[in-house]
Amino acid sequence: MDTYITQIGVTTGDVILEFSYLVAAIMFVIGLKFMSHPETARKGNIWAAVGMGLAMVTTLFLHSENGHTISLTNGIVVVAAIVFGSILGIIIARRVKMTAMPQLVSLFNATGGAASALVALMEYSNPENSSALVTLLGLIIGTIAFSGSMVAYGKLDGKVGDIFAKWTTYFNLFLLFVIAALTIYLLAFDHDPATQTTLSYVLLVLALIYGVMFVMPIGGADMPVVISLLNSLTGIAAAMAGFIYHNQAMILGGIFVGSAGAILTLLMCKAMNRSLLNVIIGAFGGGGAGADKEHGAVKEITLSDASVLLAYSQKVVIVPGYGLAVAQAQFAANELVQLLESKGVEVKFAIHPVAGRMPGHMNVLLAEADVPYTKLVEMDDINPDMPNTDVTVVIGANDVVNPAALDDPSSPIYGMPIINAHESKNIIVMKRGMGKGYAGIENFLFFDDKTRMLFGNAKDSLQKLVSEIKEL
Numbered sequence: 001m002d003t004y005i006t007q008i009g010v011t012t013g014d015v016i017l018e019f020s021y022l023v024a025a026i027m028f029v030i031g032l033k034f035m036s037h038p039e040t041a042r043k044g045n046i047w048a049a050v051g052m053g054l055a056m057v058t059t060l061f062l063h064s065e066n067g068h069t070i071s072l073t074n075g076i077v078v079v080a081a082i083v084f085g086s087i088l089g090i091i092i093a094r095r096v097k098m099t100a101m102p103q104l105v106s107l108f109n110a111t112g113g114a115a116s117a118l119v120a121l122m123e124y125s126n127p128e129n130s131s132a133l134v135t136l137l138g139l140i141i142g143t144i145a146f147s148g149s150m151v152a153y154g155k156l157d158g159k160v161g162d163i164f165a166k167w168t169t170y171f172n173l174f175l176l177f178v179i180a181a182l183t184i185y186l187l188a189f190d191h192d193p194a195t196q197t198t199l200s201y202v203l204l205v206l207a208l209i210y211g212v213m214f215v216m217p218i219g220g221a222d223m224p225v226v227i228s229l230l231n232s233l234t235g236i237a238a239a240m241a242g243f244i245y246h247n248q249a250m251i252l253g254g255i256f257v258g259s260a261g262a263i264l265t266l267l268m269c270k271a272m273n274r275s276l277l278n279v280i281i282g283a284f285g286g287g288g289a290g291a292d293k294e295h296g297a298v299k300e301i302t303l304s305d306a307s308v309l310l311a312y313s314q315k316v317v318i319v320p321g322y323g324l325a326v327a328q329a330q331f332a333a334n335e336l337v338q339l340l341e342s343k344g345v346e347v348k349f350a351i352h353p354v355a356g357r358m359p360g361h362m363n364v365l366l367a368e369a370d371v372p373y374t375k376l377v378e379m380d381d382i383n384p385d386m387p388n389t390d391v392t393v394v395i396g397a398n399d400v401v402n403p404a405a406l407d408d409p410s411s412p413i414y415g416m417p418i419i420n421a422h423e424s425k426n427i428i429v430m431k432r433g434m435g436k437g438y439a440g441i442e443n444f445l446f447f448d449d450k451t452r453m454l455f456g457n458a459k460d461s462l463q464k465l466v467s468e469i470k471e472l
Contacts, residue, residue, distance in 0.1 A: 013062040013069075020058035021248040027051025028256050038363045039373055055249035056082065098365050099325045105227055106153040109234045113145025116237035117204070123244050124200050125193060131244055136183050138240030139200065140207045145233040147211030152226055155215070168217045175210040179203065224354040225268040232261025264359060301452030303461075306428055307468035310336075311343055313390035317382065319350045319419055320362050323396015323431065324458050330369035332462035333395065337371070339469055348375050350382040350392075350419045352400035379419050389424040394445075395458050396430065402443045411441060427451040430458050 028051050034044025060070065060078060070078070096104045120138035123129045154160030182203050191199065218226050235257025242250025269276050301309075310316060318333060337347045349371065355362045363376055386392070394401055401421040404411040421427055427450050445451060454461055 017058050017062040018248065020054055020062075021252070024051040024055040024249050025252045027054070028253060032256060032260065037373075038360075038367050038376075041364075052249075052253065055253075059247070059249065098328075098361075098368070099322070100157075101361065101364075102223070102227060103153050103156045105231065106149045106156060109227070109230045110146050110149035110153065112234040113142045113149060113230075113237055115142070116234070116241045117142030117146060117207075119241040119244060120237075121200065121204060125197050129244065132187055134240050134243045136186060136200075136203070138237055138244065139204060140179060140183065141233050141240065142237035143204055143207035144211040144214065145230055145237055147208045148215045148226075149211075149230045149234070151212050151215040152223065152230060155218075156223060160216075168213060172210065172213050175206060175213065179206050179210065182206070224359060225265060228261055228265040228268050228359065230261075232258050232265055235259070235261055268353065268359060298446060299452050301428060301454055303454070303464050303468050306452070306454055307465055307472060309391055309426060309428070310340060310345070310393070310465070311469050311472050313340075313345055315385075315389050315391075316340060316345055316347045317350050317386065317389045317392045317421075317424065318347065319352075319355075319392060319394045319397045319401055319421055320366065321355050321395060321397025321400060323398075325361065325365050325396070327396065327458035327460075329395065329457075329459035329462055330365050330371070332459050332466070334366070334369040334371050336462050336466050336469075337375070339466055343469075348377050348382065348385075350379065350421075351376050352379050352397070352419050355397060355400050379417060383420045383423075386420045386423040391426045391428060392421045392424040394421055394427065394429045395462075398443050399441075401445055402441070403445055403448075404441065404443070408444075413441065421445060422448055422450075425450065428454055430454050430456070430461050432457060 027047050031044040031046075031048030031051065034040040034047060036044075060075065063070065092104065116138055120135045120142060124132070124135045124139065129135060151160055182199065186196070186199055186203070215226060215230075235254045237254070239251050239254025239258055242248070242252075242254055266276065318337070320330075320333065324330060324333065340347050349362075349366060351362050353359055363373075366376060367373070397419075399405075399413055399416075399418075401419050402411075402413060403418070403422050405413045405416040405418045408414055422445055427445065427448060429446055429451055431446075431453065432455065446453060
């Protein structure tokens, strides 16, 4: 066998390396399968991480170029970088709050895009590089993913505001046209090395600007879709880097991330009733305001009245949102659920696809408090039961229960599917105040005749409710 391998110009190390990539790819697939359900998501992360670790180790020790393996000096540098990055990643992951998870995802997207763009930038002028188109695409996509993700991070963290005007759409389309034209020019004509390098840097700058301008106009309520799209771009850029280096593990990993992100983006667009084309040209969810109409009067409810209403109901639905995450009220919410169930009340959680500013945010948060997965009901499944619900408790959610999405054509969230809390018999809204939601628009559910406001920190309010119900 070894003799045959030698005759065809392939070493035993090459065979082991390619086999390790196959094993890593299988582990990626298993990891993705496990990550499709919250109950097995942690196991899925471990499988995927081990697969990536296997690919990194075998590449480090077995990859050869023209018969030469990596030098000792370069190997030490690579190992040091891996160790430093791993320690930094562990520290960040352990310290980040659940409410800051979207920002962390954006930051990770940015680093992945930057790495792929740097690979493409370095390899474009390499005379041995035979994949000019792939290299330029990697440079463009990686750079857009980097700058767009950094702006997304700033917007999610409240450091960057929206910039929306009609000219931004046309400017973004113009930038896309220039980037495409320059790419074709670089591919279609021969250039001396100096000109080629200069134009590649011009392309880099244009892609940086487009990434910024692409995300800037996007309204807050629509950021989950953009995060998903940027994640997909990062995966595609990584796949391009894999093609440059003929590395199957990078190609497969990038394809998995890119395709999963693309599928999630399409699902998010459907959930938000938005067009993917509008995302790409940067005219997505920006600007706009709800129609000017009478607000009506806000009616408050006391803790004692709320406790009686909940304790003597037959069916209660809780709609969690970003405010619940900020207050770290998931444990208090689960305590309330257990108490109500002990009194014979049926309780479920209604989960909107983008509740908490990120797909799956609420599922993870409630799983942290040991809420059974069977109690987490998706929007499409819970909405038919809303008219039969005695009390809907909205905890820190805003845009995902805003009726303007159904009946106000002038609203920027018009057409977005929502949880139909307004159809239930009674509504209790827990908020710290009358502030507007992430989309920055008024929620007329708060002025509904069936709605009662319970102001205060969500965690404190839930704990007080539990105490009141226990005393009944």
